[in-house]
Amino acid sequence: MKELKNSLNGTGMKIAIAVARFNEVVTDKLLEGAVRQLETLGVDSKDITVAHVPGAFELPGICRKFVDSKKFDAVIALGAIIRGETSHYDVVVNASTGGIANLAAEGKVPVILGILTTDTVDQAMNRAGLKAGNLGCNWASTAVEMVNLYKQFNK
Numbered sequence: 008m009k010e011l012k013n014s015l016n017g018t019g020m021k022i023a024i025a026v027a028r029f030n031e032v033v034t035d036k037l038l039e040g041a042v043r044q045l046e047t048l049g050v051d052s053k054d055i056t057v058a059h060v061p062g063a064f065e066l067p068g069i070c071r072k073f074v075d076s077k078k079f080d081a082v083i084a085l086g087a088i089i090r091g092e093t094s095h096y097d098v099v100v101n102a103s104t105g106g107i108a109n110l111a112a113e114g115k116v117p118v119i120l121g122i123l124t125t126d127t128v129d130q131a132m133n134r135a136g137l138k139a140g141n142l143g144c145n146w147a148s149t150a151v152e153m154v155n156l157y158k159q160f161n162k
């Protein structure tokens with residue numbers, strides 16, 4: 008049996024982060040957590056590239072640009088979609104998460120879905136570090152782990 012080994016060593020990795028400005032009070036915290044965790048795992052700050060987009064709907068497009076550039080080992084998409092009074096929530100959730108999922112499934116580089124989909128601002132803030140830890144940190148760890156797993160297919 009051959010087993011692929013997990014590793015959280017980010018040394019030498021180049022990571023792209025696409026972050027939505029909509030619900031910025033939440034996404035700024037997710038970005039802070041992701042960057043802090045990447046650096047903790049050994050990714051040099053000069054090897055982290057961040058692109059700010061207007062909202063979650065725009066995340067798949069810029070993530071596609073990052074992937075197609077072939078300059079990055081992984082891409083992390085950060086956003087926060089908070090349910091409102093109209094069905095616009097469902098449209099944005101489906102388009103953004105579906106677009107990111109399609110990119111991830113292509114398998115060129117790991118593309119990490121870091122989009123909160125919550126009913127309230129409080130729920131989003133809690134997941135961005137107010138109470139239960141910052142999911143930006145988790146998604147950064149996932150990116151590093153997945154890069155290391157992908158590398159094992161190139162040996």
